[in-house]
Amino acid sequence: MKNVRTGRIGAAVGVLVLTLVGVAAPAGATPPSESWQETWDDTDVVVCDGGTADTSDDLTIEGHIVGSMDFVLRERGNTGLYYIAIHGQESGTYTNVDNDLYWTSTNTWREKDLDVSEDEDGILTIRVGTSFLFKVHSADGIPGGVNAGRSEFTIVYDPATDTELSFTVTKEVGARTTTDFCDDAFRYTS
Numbered sequence: 001m002k003n004v005r006t007g008r009i010g011a012a013v014g015v016l017v018l019t020l021v022g023v024a025a026p027a028g029a030t031p032p033s034e035s036w037q038e039t040w041d042d043t044d045v046v047v048c049d050g051g052t053a054d055t056s057d058d059l060t061i062e063g064h065i066v067g068s069m070d071f072v073l074r075e076r077g078n079t080g081l082y083y084i085a086i087h088g089q090e091s092g093t094y095t096n097v098d099n100d101l102y103w104t105s106t107n108t109w110r111e112k113d114l115d116v117s118e119d120e121d122g123i124l125t126i127r128v129g130t131s132f133l134f135k136v137h138s139a140d141g142i143p144g145g146v147n148a149g150r151s152e153f154t155i156v157y158d159p160a161t162d163t164e165l166s167f168t169v170t171k172e173v174g175a176r177t178t179t180d181f182c183d184d185a186f187r188y189t190s
Contacts, residue, residue, distance in 0.1 A: 033074035041066050045097075048182035061185045065092040067107075081124075085112040094181075096189035103144065103188035107134045114152070123165070124157045136178055138188055145184075149174015 042065045050057025067090030075082050088109050095102040109132040117125050134147040152171040157164055179187070 033072065035070065035072045037068055037070050039066075039068040046181065046185075048185045050186075059182070059185045059190060060097045061094050061181075061189070062097050063092055063094045065090060067091065081116045081118060083113040083116055086110065094185065094189075096185065099189065101189035102139050103136060103184055104139070105134065105136045108132070122158070122160055124155075124159060126155045126157065127170075128153050128155065132174075134178060136184060144188070145178035147174070147176045147178045149176070 042063075044063045044065070046061050046063065048059040048061060050059065067088060069086055069088040072085045073082055086109075088107075088111075090105075090107040092105045092107075093102055094104070109130060111128055111130045113126055114129045115125075115127040119125070129150070129152050131150045132148065136144040136146075138144055150171070150173055151169060153167060153169045155164060156166040178184075
């Protein structure tokens with residue numbers, strides 16, 4: 001299934017880099033700000049291994065995922081460094097193609113740059129804070145798992161080469177009762 005976190009980070013860093021090459025606002029002017037939305041409607045197929053050499057116990061799951069992210073990009077002060085904030089939401093329905101049994105998930109999150117700095121070589125260090133709520137439900141609406149909390153991570157990025165030099169998780173707090181995707185497939189659809 002789609003890894004939304006990686007896609008969001010890539011989009012945020014990519015937009016940040018594109019914006020950084022722009023001209024800074026004149027002294028005393030209101031720092032520039034831009035906002036936009038991205039949406040998606042994807043279908044994907046995943047095969048979950050039943051755990052034996054015989055493939056007859058494998059499950060083929062078709063996922064239909066719909067979501068959107070709202071982005072706000074702005075300069076703080078007149079530093080020439082831009083900060084991004086993201087609010088996203090996504091829902092998915094995952095169906096066993098052999099028997100039409102399914103389960104659903106919802107995911108909401110917020111991410112925002114807490115600090116952006118640039119060293120003398122133009123390398124960016126971006127500290128990001130997130131909050132998230134991911135829920136899984138059976139077809140009849142019974143809650144099956146929750147992943148909720150907050151995290152912080154730091155990205156070191158070289159805009160000259162469009163290269164992520166490091167990605168470090170610095171804080172994770174919250175409740176996690178969700179299971180692996182294929183565990184959910186067997187739990188809800190076999």
